[in-house]
Amino acid sequence: GAGVSQSPSNKVTEKGKDVELRCDPISGHTALYWYRQRLGQGLEFLIYFQGNSAPDKSGLPSDRFSAERTGESVSTLTIQRTQQEDSAVYLCASSAGNVVGPQHFGDGTRLSIL
Amino acid sequence: EDQVTQSPEALRLQEGESSSLNCSYTVSGLRGLFWYRQDPGKGPEFLFTLYSAGEEKEKERLKATLTKKESFLHITAPKPEDSATYLCAVQAQGNKLVFGAGTILRVKS
Numbered sequence: 001g002a003g004v005s006q007s008p009s010n011k012v013t014e015k016g017k018d019v020e021l022r023c024d025p026i027s028g029h030t031a032l033y034w035y036r037q038r039l040g041q042g043l044e045f046l047i048y049f050q051g052n053s054a055p056d057k058s059g060l061p062s063d064r065f066s067a068e069r070t071g072e073s074v075s076t077l078t079i080q081r082t083q084q085e086d087s088a089v090y091l092c093a094s095s096a097g098n099v100v101g102p103q104h105f106g107d108g109t110r111l112s113i114l
Numbered sequence: 115e116d117q118v119t120q121s122p123e124a125l126r127l128q129e130g131e132s133s134s135l136n137c138s139y140t141v142s143g144l145r146g147l148f149w150y151r152q153d154p155g156k157g158p159e160f161l162f163t164l165y166s167a168g169e170e171k172e173k174e175r176l177k178a179t180l181t182k183k184e185s186f187l188h189i190t191a192p193k194p195e196d197s198a199t200y201l202c203a204v205q206a207q208g209n210k211l212v213f214g215a216g217t218i219l220r221v222k223s
Contacts, residue, residue, distance in 0.1 A: 050209065102160040104160060
C-alpha cells in the first residue's frame with residue numbers, strides 16, 4: 001500500500017512481558033517518528049529517525065523503551081517488562097525528510113497490558 | 115517549553131451550523147502549524163500546514179487561519195461526516211510535533 005503500515009493492529013499482553021511493534025513507512029520517506037496516544041489525550045513524541053543520523057530519543061519515557069530502524073525502511077519499537085501504564089495506542093509517522101512538512105500516520109497499534 | 119492548547123474539548127453542532135475550533139500555542143520559533151483529523155480507531159489524517167501569521171488554507175468546508183498566538187479551524191455548514199477529533203500540532207525546534215489534546219466534533223443531522 002501507499003500509506004504507513006503498522007503491525008500488529010492490536011496487542012494484548014501480560015504485565016512484565018516484552019513487546020515489539022513494527023512500522024513500515026511510506027516508500028522514499030527518510031524521516032520516521034513514533035508517538036504514544038493515551039486514552040483521551042494528545043499524542044506524545046517518543047523517538048525520531050532521520051536517515052543515517054543518530055536518532056532523537058528525547059521522548060522515550062524510560063530505559064524500558066527502545067527503537068531501531070534499518071536504513072530508511074522498517075522500524076521496530078520495543079517495550080521491555082511492560083507495565084499497565086504502557087497501555088496506549090502507539091502511532092508511527094513518516095515524512096519526506098528534514099524539512100518542515102506534514103507527517104503521515106499509520107493507524108497505530110493498540111497495546112493493552114493486563 | 116512548547117505548548118498547544120485546544121478549545122473547546124468537545125463541540126456539538128447541528129448540520130449546517132457553522133463554528134470554529136481554536137488552537138493556542140506557545141513555542142520558541144514556530145516552523146509550522148498542522149491540523150489533523152482523527153476518526154475512531156484510525157491514525158491522524160493530515161489536513162493543513164500553516165507556516166506564517168496571516169496565512170489561510172481551505173479544503174471543502176474547512177478553512178484554517180494562523181496568527182502569532184493561535185490558529186482557528188473554521189467549519190462552514192458542517193455535515194455529519196465531518197464528525198471526528200480535530201488535532202492541532204506545532205513544529206518548532208527539531209522535527210518532532212507537539213500536539214494539543216484535540217477537539218471532539220459531533221455534527222447531528
